Structures are given as C-alpha cells and as structure tokens.
Amino acid sequence: MPARTLSRRTALVIGFLSLTVVATTMALLTTAPSQSPGRTTATPDAPVVDLVDADATAATRALFHRLERQQGRGVLFGHQHDLTHGFTFTEVTGTNSDTLAAVGDYPAVFGWDTLILDGQERPGSPENSPQQNVEALTWAIEQADARGGLNTLSAHLPNIVTGGDFYDTSGDVVRRILPGGDRHAEYTAILDRVADAVGGATRADGTAIPVVFRPFHENNGGWFWWGAGHTSAGEFVEIFRFTVEYLRDVRDVHNLLYAYSPNTVGGDREAYLATYPGDEFVDVLGYDAYDDGAASGEWRRTVVQDLAMVAELADERGKIPALTEFGPAVDDLADPAWFTRLLSAIDSDPLARRTTYMLTWANFGGAGRVYVPHPAVDSRAAHPLLADFRAFHDDPRSVFAAELTGAADARTRAAPHEPVVHLVTPTDRARVSTAETTVRVSAREASAVVYRVDDGPPQPLSRAENGLWTGTWEIEDELRADRLVTLTITAEVGGSELTDTAHVLVADAEPPAPGTVDDFESYAGDDGMLAEAFGHQGDPNTLALSTDRRSGGEFGLAYTYRFDALSFTGVSRRLDADWRGFSELCMWLAGDGSQNTGTVQLIAGGVAFEQEFSLADTTGSDVVLPFAGFSPAPGESEHADAALDADRLGTVTAMTIFVFRGGDQQPANGTIHLDDVRAR
Template sequence: MKSLYAILVTISLFFAGCSSSDENTDSHGPDPEVQTSVTLQLTDANATAETKALYSNLWRIQEKGTMFGHHDDLLYGRNWITVAGRSDIKDVCGDYPGVFSVDFAEIMDDRSMTSTLNSDRIRVIKEARERGEVITACCHLNNPLTGGDSWDNSNNTVAKEILTEGSTTNIKFNSWLDKLAVFANNLKDSNGKVIPVIFRPFHEHTQTWSWWGSSAITQQEFISLWKYTIDYLKNKKQVHSFIYAISPQLDGQGTVENFLFRWPGDDYVDFLGWDSYHGTNTAAFSTNLRNLASLSQQKLKPCGVTETGVEGIVKSGAPYDTYWTNEISIPLTGKKVSMVVMWRNKYDPSHEGSHFYAPFEGHSSAANFKLLYASPNMIFSKKLPDMYTMAANTTVK
C-alpha cells in the first residue's frame, strides 16, 4: 500500500505541475526556457558583481521552480550540533537545501563576544557558498535601549533613540552595524570574493512581538529605521554584498496590500520576503502565494517564503506525514516564487520538545519529504544553476 500511495502522489504532483487548467499554474506566462529581457534595480548601485549575479538568478529561478531552504540547517539539527558536513535535510534526502538561512544577531549585538557558534556560522556559510547555495540571514537583535531580547517590546522609544544622533542607543546600534559590516566585508569565498547574502533586518514587522514591531514603533519610525540601517551599511560602511529583503508575517488569507505594510519604498527593498505560519490553512497559503508572486512581477523584484512551517509537523495534534506534498510542493507548483524556507530544527537529542519544522533521520514524514525532493518544481543544492554568474537576458543596475 505504501508503494502504491507513493506512485499515486508522484503522478498527482506531475500533473499538478503540467496541467494548464490547474489554478496554481500560470498558463499565460512564457515557457520557462524562453527568457524575455529584463532590467532589475538593486538598492545598492555599487553592489559587487557576484551580488548582482545572484540577484539576476533569484529572479530567473522563479520561472523554473522554488528553491527549498532550512534555517540553521548546516549549524545544528535535531540530534547533532556543529558537525562538519551534517544536515538534517541531507540525512533524509541525500542533498543539501538550496537555501541556507542563518541569524546574524549574535554576530552583531552584545552576545558577539560570548557566542560559541559564531566561528561555525562563518564555516557553514562558506561551505554553503562553495556548493553554490544561496545564503539568507535574519536578525533577532537584542533591544539596544533596554538590554532585553528581541521580544522586549516594553519601550516604545527604541526607534526614536536609535535615530537620535549621538544618543547612547544610537551609538550602541551603530556599533552593532559596524560589527556586521566587518563581518560581511570579510566573509569571502575560496576565490577571495565577498559572499553575497540576502539580508532581512526587522523581520515580521507586521507583528507586535519585537521591539521594532507594530506595537512598539510608528510607521514613520519603522521606515526611517529601515532606511537608516541600509544607508549606514552601504554608504558609510561600504557593504556591497547585501540584497535587502523585507519580510512581513501574514498567516491568514490576505491581499497584495498586506505585503506592503509600512513599505519603505521601492528604492530600499530588493527582495519581497514573506514569513508564513499559517499552519495547515492551505487555501490561505495558496492565495497569499499568488498575491506575493503578483507583487513580485509588478515591482520586478524576486520573492520568496522566507520562513514557514508547522512546529512538530502535526495536524490536529497527530503526525502529518503527507505534509510535504500537500502543504508545500503542490501549493507552490506553478507559482513564481524563488524560495521556501522552513524554520529550524532545535538541537534536542533527548526529544523533550517538538521544536522542529523539517524532517530528520527517522522522522515519520521522511518518506513523503523524498517525494517533495523528487518533484520537478522543488530545487535543492544539486539542481541549482550557477547562482553567482549573471543570468541570460538579465541586467542588474
């Protein structure tokens, strides 16, 4: 029965990807092999050649499928931590994710002197780049005013203090950006080229949980903070390897306008990210994917699901062993979305908790994940094109 089920699911995925009548398929778009010329614009006109090349490929890969990613996948997994070459995803399917997501906060803030993982963060980023994978980074920064963590939204003057030149908070925040700049400009591949990163500061700004969130700072403060950060990095600190991604969180079914919440302007955003913790509300996920892809085409900016998943991979409290085909592969088929990134698998070798969002060796959804891996629209490391050479018929300014 299991083999019959696998055959049926594979057939359904094939027809989902090929049928022009399926609602997930853009039947009016060009053939993926026929590329029309396009000119894209980066926030940083002085971006490195490799950064521009990556940007061109983030746009073009949307015509071919969706890269699969996993946060901290190379740094630790459910049963291991800082093991060279290890990956929960690779353990399951024999291949690395196409996108490696990492957190830069401990490189930047007051934890930078005590973090035990920073050297390994550098190592695994370089390993991912050597395989040709894409690196993206979020930033759960501590609160520079109160000394609390990212979730400390108790003071509504943090952004104001950061933006007040010469204030204690401004000086501290700038020192954090200084450390990030040193890190970014020294993060080089085996050829001595600076490694491009899709950097998404102040993520999930639509939510109330963070000190930069919707309950703690005003719309204008958020926009000013966003612009201040980008200008400081690219103009003052000469960081030219970042692709700047905004990533609102939207869980329920929304509209295109939901992705433009506190929009800082087309000149300050390169990549349209989206954090989605919709659970198993597949209809909402599919609608929001269509809206995200539509906005991407309107603004000529690549897009992607920068965080998603169900903690513990369950449905109604029970293991959801067909999650990967039902909730990820099929909804993404035919959508022009460059990536889908699952949140992390916490290191928990005793399995006391269920804080994991991707399969690991021995997990009950592993067989279904292999079907996702085999689906033609999902792109893992081995199927990646050369992401760091300029894509054909694509100009990036």
C-alpha cells in the same frame, strides 16, 4: 523559531511567526572568475538588474538575476542553521546536516541569524570574543556557499534599550535608535559587526559572497520590539531605510540584497505595504507563515493567497518573491503529506508558483521542534513526515543544492543610480509635544535642503554627517493644540527638486488622567494616527474613529474584524502604567450582536492575564471587568497559579482586545465599538 506563548490566541499567532532575518548566497559548483564590484565586468548587451545598491558586486547582481529566472521554475528549499544545529549530529564541521541525512542533499538556501554575533547560536559561542563571533558568522556563510547553496541572514536583535531579548517590547526602541536617538550609537555598533561578518565572507578567489539581508521581519505582528504597537509605520520605514543606507553608503558593503517580510496578511496588499520602505530600499519581497495544525487546508489556502499577492507585487516592482519562513508551529501534524501538499498548493496557482525560495526554521535538537524531518538516530525514531519530505525532495518542483549548477556567474549590468531623499525625523504620524524638534533629512547628493510647515516659508537645513541635513523646527504655540500639520522637505539634487512629506501631530504635553488607556480624542480625527497607536494580531482587522457610536466626546473606536485562517483577531495597545490604585478595567462597548467572544488580555508583571466579555449587547454600555476576575492566559503554564494582584498591577505593559470566533454558525466578520477604556 517559535515565539513565546502568552495565550491560546497569541500562541496561535506567534507559532505562525518565526524569528528570522535572511541573507542569501549563490554558490557556484564550478570555478568562477573573480568578480569585482560595480559594473566593470558587464558587457553592453548583458541583462540589466535594478538593485537597491547600484554598486553591488557582479556576484550579487548575478544572484538577483538567478532568482529572477527561477520564478515559475520550481521553488528552492531552505533550512535555517542547517550546518550547525540538528538531530542527527552534534559536531559542527561545516558538512553535517539534517537535510543531507534525510535526503542525501543539502538545502538550496541556508539561513543564519545575527544571534551568532551575540554567541547565542552556533557556530557563535558566549565564550567567544566579539571578533570571534564575527568570524563564526563569516565561516558559516562561506561553508554554506561551498556546499552549493544560497545563504540567508536574519536579525533577531536584542532590545538595545533594556538589555532584554527581541521579545522584550518595552523601551520605545525604534524611536531611540533612529538618528538623533539616545541609543543610536549602540545600533550602528551592531550594524558594524554585521558589515564586518558579511563583508568578510569570500570565496577562494576573493569574490565577496552575496547575501540577502532581512532585517525587522514579521513587523506587522506585535511579538518583537520592532513590531506593530511598539513603533509606528513611519519609524519602521525610517529604521529600515537607515539600515540600508548605513551598510551600503557608510560601511561600503556591496554584497547585500535586502528583503522585506511581514507575516500573514490574508492577501491584503494594503496591509502588506503599510510599512513598505520603498522600492529604492528592497530587493526581495518576503512573507512568513507557520501552520498551527488546527486546519492545515485552510492554512495552505491562506499561504497561496498571500504568495500570489506577493508575486504580483514583485512583478509590478521588479522584485524577487519568496516564502522567507514557513513550517509547522506544532510538534505533531496530522497530515502525513504535509510537505508535498504545500508544494502542490503553491504550484497550482499561476502567481504563487513564482515563489523563488521557501525557508523553514532550525532543527535545534533535543526537545526542540522538528522543521526538517530526520531519519532514525540513536534512540529517536524516524520522524513521521520523513517519507513525505523525501517525496518533496524528489519532486521536480522543489530545488535542492545539487540542482543549482551554472549561471550564477552571469554577466549583468546595474540599472543607473537614481538619487533618493527622505525625511528621517520627525517620522510620518509622529506626535511632537515639545517646543522644538530636530528635522533630519537623508539627502546625500543634495546641494541644498529646506523644510516648510504647511504653507509656511521655507526654512534651510545644514549639511551634517553621513548624508544627513539637519535643522531646528521651533514650534509656534498656536500649533500645539492637537493639530495635524504637514511637514514638507525639498532638496536640490543635480538641478532637480526632490520632495518628501510627513503628517505630524503637534500636541501639548499634558499627560492623560491616571488609569486612562484611550478615550480616542487625541488623534486629531485622523485614522492614520489611530492606527499607529495599536498593534494587530491574528486574522485581519481595521480600526477607525467613529463619530456616531461613542460614549462621549467627539470620537469612539470602530473595530472591524474578519475571521480568516485563525478564527481570532486582536488589537494591542502598549502601556507603561502603575495600576496599583485601581480595582477594575472599564470600557464602553457596543457589541455586534454575535456570539463571538471578546477577551481582554493584560500583560502585568510580565504575565498575561485574561477575562472574557460578551459581544451580544448592541445598545452600548459600560463593561466592567474586576481585576480579581482575570486569570492567567492558557499558555502561561509557568504562572498557572498567578493572581493579578497589586504587585503585578504595578507594571502593566500592554493591553489586547481579542475577538474569538464563537463557532461556524457565527458571522465571519463584524464591527464592535469601544470608548473610554480605563482602569478605575
């Protein structure tokens, strides 16, 4: 689902990024014997599969094994909401499908979303009771399974703190839904509904239908409340881990595989793994990418580069590689062979061709974007890409539902369970400014757990509920001076010691001066702490503290960018500011001498405003941007006449500093230096 447009730059990013969370079901076209949970049905010589859930059902193990064997043998085509939204039908019967209307077959992968549970997407309804919407999602999974394909479930979760939707990035949501957070119970209530819906989806013989669940997708972008700039990497890792442990260990749901899926990363392994929850919590390595139509050839090159990287990581870690979302981010693509060119590009790379499935977004009908080309219907002409989509279907390198016969009930064995312990709170690179905080450790099988600060003495923790161990860390006054400390936990498990660590910034609670965005002095000189404070958009960029280029103090910011598929990049800082008493934004800047364009974007009163600045001056001086000079971003069509006035300045929620490529003659990379960013 395309994201909300805020500017020409964010529109490009967000268009590439679709909102989904995936759950996958392997359907059998022949009658399968009943599959019981655990390892009881496997024979001694059956292949071993290593899953997040060692007690996964036999059908779930068979699905993983089927996807393992799919690598390099063609890619399964998937479509979000294929049976419930479309241009060629209005009635939801469980058999109507735009894909079927286009090519005479169903997709091999069916995608659904937790928005069904909220009644916001069919077959859910806002008029349903919560239980009826749970049953609607269960029905959807069962119908897709009966059509002969896999099922996927994505999670566009509401903002639990504010009551807004997934685009509402305010409220520090992830921190507050972690164990110990004031909104934790609301989050577990959502997971209970997911567990009920997925756990209740069965075949006629009672077999639970396996599902690939993909929570918190595209988190390396800043458009969702779980995304970069709105939560730290440590918090993201822990909410992902909690989600798995709650569904698996507390709710005893054993028909799930778990997927992790950032957005475009330009082939950067380090960027892809920056928020990776760990091999013990992920079965499927996914990746999302949408084509904005500006340069489809360059976009395909980037997709192949990223998919090759994902496939290589999957091979190293024993995971399943997948293109978990793809599609056009514009209504009209100039390339009449868009689908077949993409398929050929993927197949041409020896690593990328190991991608197991590729899922495109929903055909919501009406004036919505078309992701699966449709034939002529009523007054609507056939989609221009229909002929190419049919060629895509006929290509032996693509797989649709009718080709998924046999082997789904393969007998497998589960790899032995290995105990896992991890520090839940404080998370890595957390900032603690109170006199005490609670240490929480997930160590379900431990007999004893202790923590220590730096090289201090061990402090015992006590067993709590749901596999947690807890205790109070009383922070000495001498530590509370912007100091980075190492918190280490050690758990005794079956005669062995398992450990985990986090770097925690212990700081005083003195607030910054009014109007301050960042002076880059409060990160204890640690680039990891700096990175946690900013979200990233567009092409790759990195941030580092600079000691030689700055306006004052000890540190400034070195902002290094690289233009890739999008020719723009941005770093975002979340704010909660009232700037009604200020008239301008000021920042010290040393440009890189290029004719690339800098732009500051402010989100004020819910509207995006922008103003450009030059990167030509390399000497370093204050750049002053009067608020009166900001105008609505190009994508703000509903607010084209809005002004950045006092009313809107009363609620400033984010600032992004973009760099936009000035033309092919300009360098494709560079570094600018910033310091003392503030309203005045």
